[in-house]
Amino acid sequence: MGTTQLETAPEPKYWHLKTVLSEALDSEFSVGEILPNERELAARFGVARATLRQALEQLELEGRLQRRRGVGTTVAPPRVGVAVDPAHHTWPGAPGDDWEPVGAVESQNVPLAVSRLLELAPGEEVHVVHRSRVTHGQPVAAEQLYVPARSVPEAATRTAVDAPARARTVLRELQQLELEGQDRAVELGSARADDAKELDRLPGAPVLVVTTRYFADGRTAAVALSTYRADTCRLTFGDNEADAGVTVLAG
Amino acid sequence: MGTTQLETAPEPKYWHLKTVLSEALDSEFSVGEILPNERELAARFGVARATLRQALEQLELEGRLQRRRGVGTTVAPPRVGVAVDPAHHTWPGAPGDDWEPVGAVESQNVPLAVSRLLELAPGEEVHVVHRSRVTHGQPVAAEQLYVPARSVPEAATRTAVDAPARARTVLRELQQLELEGQDRAVELGSARADDAKELDRLPGAPVLVVTTRYFADGRTAAVALSTYRADTCRLTFGDNEADAGVTVLAG
DNA sequence: TAGTGGTCTAGACCACTAT
DNA sequence: TAGTGGTCTAGACCACTAT
Numbered sequence: 336m337g338t339t340q341l342e343t344a345p346e347p348k349y350w351h352l353k354t355v356l357s358e359a360l361d362s363e364f365s366v367g368e369i370l371p372n373e374r375e376l377a378a379r380f381g382v383a384r385a386t387l388r389q390a391l392e393q394l395e396l397e398g399r400l401q402r403r404r405g406v407g408t409t410v411a412p413p414r415v416g417v418a419v420d421p422a423h424h425t426w427p428g429a430p431g432d433d434w435e436p437v438g439a440v441e442s443q444n445v446p447l448a449v450s451r452l453l454e455l456a457p458g459e460e461v462h463v464v465h466r467s468r469v470t471h472g473q474p475v476a477a478e479q480l481y482v483p484a485r486s487v488p489e490a491a492t493r494t495a496v497d498a499p500a501r502a503r504t505v506l507r508e509l510q511q512l513e514l515e516g517q518d519r520a521v522e523l524g525s526a527r528a529d530d531a532k533e534l535d536r537l538p539g540a541p542v543l544v545v546t547t548r549y550f551a552d553g554r555t556a557a558v559a560l561s562t563y564r565a566d567t568c569r570l571t572f573g574d575n576e577a578d579a580g581v582t583v584l585a586g
Numbered sequence: 587m588g589t590t591q592l593e594t595a596p597e598p599k600y601w602h603l604k605t606v607l608s609e610a611l612d613s614e615f616s617v618g619e620i621l622p623n624e625r626e627l628a629a630r631f632g633v634a635r636a637t638l639r640q641a642l643e644q645l646e647l648e649g650r651l652q653r654r655r656g657v658g659t660t661v662a663p664p665r666v667g668v669a670v671d672p673a674h675h676t677w678p679g680a681p682g683d684d685w686e687p688v689g690a691v692e693s694q695n696v697p698l699a700v701s702r703l704l705e706l707a708p709g710e711e712v713h714v715v716h717r718s719r720v721t722h723g724q725p726v727a728a729e730q731l732y733v734p735a736r737s738v739p740e741a742a743t744r745t746a747v748d749a750p751a752r753a754r755t756v757l758r759e760l761q762q763l764e765l766e767g768q769d770r771a772v773e774l775g776s777a778r779a780d781d782a783k784e785l786d787r788l789p790g791a792p793v794l795v796v797t798t799r800y801f802a803d804g805r806t807a808a809v810a811l812s813t814y815r816a817d818t819c820r821l822t823f824g825d826n827e828a829d830a831g832v833t834v835l836a837g
Numbered sequence: 838t839a840g841t842g843g844t845c846t847a848g849a850c851c852a853c854t855a856t
Numbered sequence: 857t858a859g860t861g862g863t864c865t866a867g868a869c870c871a872c873t874a875t
Binding site for chain 2 (some may be wrong): 843844845846847848852853854855
């Protein structure tokens with residue numbers, strides 16, 4: 336016989352569990368259905384709760400499950416396709432964009448990476464416009480749009496009555512400029528406490544961060560940091576019409 | 587005095603730890619530097635190892651740390667910008683694309699979501715072309731390109747000598763078609779075992795999955811599933827020239 | 838107030854890397 | 857063979873939701 340030790344390393348329990356649960360979700364559960372609680376599931380599979388949780392975490396990451404503290408674990412609907420990059424480039428706040436202005440403040444305190452993209456001088460004033468995006472009644476994204484005061488010298492945010500009006504003032508001025516181009520980058524991040532609250536998630540939840548640079552007057556005129564829920568969103572780019580409706584479950 | 591119970595909920599230990607470590611990384615460590623091991627760090631901060639690991643996991647997710655079993659934890663370099671969507675649309679394998687053909691097989695067994703996108707008939711044959719992408723000497727992505735046999739009737743994969751040659755045969759035939767358009771979607775996933783191995787990660791590692799649809803002859807002629815390391819990659823879209831060089835650390 | 842998922846502990850052992 | 861991160865256990869208690 337000889338030693339047959341060429342075998343592949345044993346599969347971790349949580350990995351096997353994930354596979355089993357995934358198949359059960361496909362065949363025995365429907366969207367919105369509540370799973371047994373974690374202590375019950377762990378007992379049923381004969382593993383420690385921590386191990387069971389490792390499997391559930393992965394399935395949540397893949398958009399298969401939704402877990403809510405105090406409530407329970409449910410089968411998640413397919414991810415929602417959200418159009419991020421329409422073929423026709425426009426300023427934020429242009430007609431037809433899905434974002435809701437929430438407020439705006441003036442600040443000298445912006446993330447280092449943003450100040451580099453905008454090539455800010457030390458102490459330079461920046462309007463920070465806060466917007467949110469809702470699809471199918473669910474909050475899917477929160478955005479901070481950084482607009483140097485130099486880009487919109489006429490924006491009179493202090494005279495506006497309420498917060499959304501202040502935001503609209505900045506957006507309106509921005510649209511006076513000629514948009515010369517834009518680009519985007521997508522990366523994985525974890526939700527800051529404020530964004531998490533707005534997205535109805537816990538701090539640290541995985542998010543897709545889209546960085547958009549808007550070019551005008553030969554320089555970067557504004558930068559948007561948009562934070563999308565990674566569990567529920569599929570970001571779409573290009574020719575496609577809004578929701579293609581089909582989700583590729585990447586597991 | 588009265589009860590002052592309007593206070594915000596206490597910050598979890600691992601969250602606070604993450605903040606402390608993050609600041610230490612900024613000020614006291616440089617890229618590539620090795621951190622003390624987990625048992626040592628946990629002792630130093632007076633927490634259980636599991637709690638320390640929760641903080642490290644988040645920092646790794648944000649691309650700040652790199653952990654390797656048997657080796658240790660090091661400070662990660664800034665994320666690499668990888669161009670995903672050049673302004674000029676082309677077939678995969680066109681001159682100038684960064685992918686290396688690895689192999690190709692014929693299969694009737696494709697992911698359900700892919701077969702829906704391609705509107706495959708049951709049992710229809712599909713070429714599965716496997717490619718990999720390397721940047722700065724590091725593997726950053728693995729791809730499965732699904733091409734229905736009907737799209738490339740002349741592709742003679744069986745006569746090709748080696749695996750890369752079989753892949754190139756399919757790609758060459760694909761380029762004979764007129765590309766009418768393409769679109770993309772990005773979502774979070776976890777690495778399958780085979781992709782994980784190729785990307786030098788453990789199975790289940792977080793990845794960004796890009797689904798590309800290629801249109802020709804009025805239908806979807808091919809679909810690519812590209813799996814990018816989420817810890818090391820920032821996907822760029824649009825006008826930007828390759829690497830913008832600046833990383834937005836989304837934490 | 839009961840029930841849920843989230844945090845945390847203090848261990849043990851395993852898989853892997855480098856020497 | 858020593859040292860690392862990865863997996864797993866069996867608990868305890870906390871924050872939050874809904875009744």
